[in-house]
Amino acid sequence: MIEFRSVTKTYPDGTAAVADFDLVIPPHRTTVLVGSSGSGKTTLLRMINRMVEPTSGTIEIDGASILDRDPVKLRRSIGYVLQNGGLLPHYKVVDNVTTVLRLEGTPRRQARDRALELLDTVGLDRALADRYPSQLSGGQQQRVGVARALAADPNILLMDEPFGAVDPIVRAELQTETIRLQSELEKTVVFVTHDIDEAFLLGDQVVILEKGAQVAQIGSPSEIIENPASEFVASFIGAERGARALRTKRTDHGTVLVDGTGRTQGVLVDDLVEGGA
Numbered sequence: 001m002i003e004f005r006s007v008t009k010t011y012p013d014g015t016a017a018v019a020d021f022d023l024v025i026p027p028h029r030t031t032v033l034v035g036s037s038g039s040g041k042t043t044l045l046r047m048i049n050r051m052v053e054p055t056s057g058t059i060e061i062d063g064a065s066i067l068d069r070d071p072v073k074l075r076r077s078i079g080y081v082l083q084n085g086g087l088l089p090h091y092k093v094v095d096n097v098t099t100v101l102r103l104e105g106t107p108r109r110q111a112r113d114r115a116l117e118l119l120d121t122v123g124l125d126r127a128l129a130d131r132y133p134s135q136l137s138g139g140q141q142q143r144v145g146v147a148r149a150l151a152a153d154p155n156i157l158l159m160d161e162p163f164g165a166v167d168p169i170v171r172a173e174l175q176t177e178t179i180r181l182q183s184e185l186e187k188t189v190v191f192v193t194h195d196i197d198e199a200f201l202l203g204d205q206v207v208i209l210e211k212g213a214q215v216a217q218i219g220s221p222s223e224i225i226e227n228p229a230s231e232f233v234a235s236f237i238g239a240e241r242g243a244r245a246l247r248t249k250r251t252d253h254g255t256v257l258v259d260g261t262g263r264t265q266g267v268l269v270d271d272l273v274e275g276g277a
């Protein structure tokens, strides 16, 4: 579990990126921080591995303050995936994946075997191990970035807009892959995006943020869609534009669901689903 308590971050130029922020991030689940540009998402994420130090407040991992941990060791124990993969261009794929393992003294041979296993885990062909990042597609580079983040088998995985730079088809593929991976690995994932659809797709817990990392609403996707906490949330999730206000429409072939603009969004296959997340 990760817990933020009254966390504030004011950058040296006076920008109040995060003001009095509280959040509990449950273990083995995916928590998505979503909000528009500048709402403080990246600042929050980077405070977890001490790439950014809070101005005040505490952050605990499993009940212990991260301020008592050595920052370098802490950082190596937490997986971090960046938007552009963050791969080192002059390192082969295998060496990118094994960076942290090598820093920690894992012998080269053993590190390579682990890297090959990780390529399997993220759905990449082992034959790519000896290529350089520039010889991979954007989607493949992102998968290598995920493999690298998983190398030291961290409990926590931080993902900062990891699919922001790839085209929509590859993005959808990577999202599906992330869901598969998470169901197998059950890491504590903290995922940052500005895309509410991505947040609802991947998040067990979704945190909608306004400027200064003010929490507009926290909940499961269903809770937020069923009961937006404010006009801001309703507008942010698209309820006002009618994107989530679906109506049934009977056609010659059955019943479909149409949104506020009249576009068909799905097919009604069952009358009532009890419970559900």
Ligand SMILES: Nc1ncnc2c1ncn2[C@@H]1O[C@H](COP(=O)(O)OP(=O)(O)OP(=O)(O)O)[C@@H](O)[C@H]1O
Binding pocket: 011, 012, 013, 015, 016, 017, 035, 036, 037, 038, 039, 040, 041, 042, 043, 044, 194
């Ligand atoms: N090093 C810095 N020095 C000064 N201000 C900063 C610094 N880093 C971020 N900020 C400011 O802090 C605020 C929050 O930035 P942050 O990057 O956390 O937001 P974000 O929600 O991740 O935005 P984006 O989606 O655009 O990445 C912004 O106003 C930003 O300009």
